[in-house]
Amino acid sequence: xxxxxxxxxxxxxxxxxxxxxxxxxxxxxxxxxxxxxxxxxxxxxxxxxxxxxxxxxxxxxxxxxxxxxxxxxxxxxxxxxxxxxxxxxxxxxxxxxxxxxxxxxxxxxxxxxxxxxxxxxxxxxxxxxxxxxxxxxxxxxxxxxxxxxxxxxxxxxxxxxxxxxxxxxxxxxxxxxxxxxxxxxxxxxxxxx
Numbered sequence: 448x449x450x451x452x453x454x455x456x457x458x459x460x461x462x463x464x465x466x467x468x469x470x471x472x473x474x475x476x477x478x479x480x481x482x483x484x485x486x487x488x489x490x491x492x493x494x495x496x497x498x499x500x501x502x503x504x505x506x507x508x509x510x511x512x513x514x515x516x517x518x519x520x521x522x523x524x525x526x527x528x529x530x531x532x533x534x535x536x537x538x539x540x541x542x543x544x545x546x547x548x549x550x551x552x553x554x555x556x557x558x559x560x561x562x563x564x565x566x567x568x569x570x571x572x573x574x575x576x577x578x579x580x581x582x583x584x585x586x587x588x589x590x591x592x593x594x595x596x597x598x599x600x601x602x603x604x605x606x607x608x609x610x611x612x613x614x615x616x617x618x619x620x621x622x623x624x625x626x627x628x629x630x631x632x633x634x635x636x637x638x639x640x
Contacts, residue, residue: 477627478524481619482512484626486526489615493536496609506530539608552584552598564598572597 493507509528535542544551552564564572564584572584575594582600587593 479512479514481623481626482514482524482526484622485615485619486510486512488618489526489612492611492615492618493609496611496614506533506536509533535606535608537608537610537612539606541603541605543603549602550582550600551602551604552600553604555583555596555599559597574600 489510490507493510494504506528509530510526510533511528513525513527515523515525532542542551543549554560554562571586573587575583575585577583583596584598584600585594585596588595
């Protein structure tokens with residue numbers, strides 16, 4: 448027969464602080480495992496939000512586990528992306544050009560998503576203004592000068608965020624306690640012996 452002792456919140460905090468000090472490697476390992484799992488789920492969500500297509504594979508691959516430097520007693524980790532557009536893809540917002548010409552090139556033809564105006568031979572693209580006043584980069588071909596729009600130029604564009612981080616967080620919340628708890632539980636059991 449086991450007996451249970453009522454534990455005050457203060458005693459519980461003291462116990463976990465003692466456990467953290469006595470088993471820092473288990474805490475570090477479990478926190479980094481959780482960060483690795485979070486990165487995996489974020490990568491899956493990025494791909495899911497874009498129809499499973501590889502068009503966002505660079506964004507998906509950019510989320511990697513990272514340990515945050517903080518106070519010596521607080522170990523934190525997560526999954527981060529170093530891509531400048533990762534946040535705006537998630538939350539949405541207005542994108543402005545960082546180039547000196549101040550224009551964004553929006554691909555209009557399939558295949559141009561990975562080929563930008565600077566990648567074309569020098570005289571292949573021509574800048575024209577449409578009847579509606581839009582600036583277009585076009586290719587011209589044939590004797591009649593058939594025009595094929597390749598890019599629409601804009602000073603800024605607004606995009607709707609896909610919310611992949613919120614979705615990933617909802618998925619992670621279900622599994623993270625067991626990931627973190629396994630290593631810490633084993634460590635606490637050893638400490639209680």
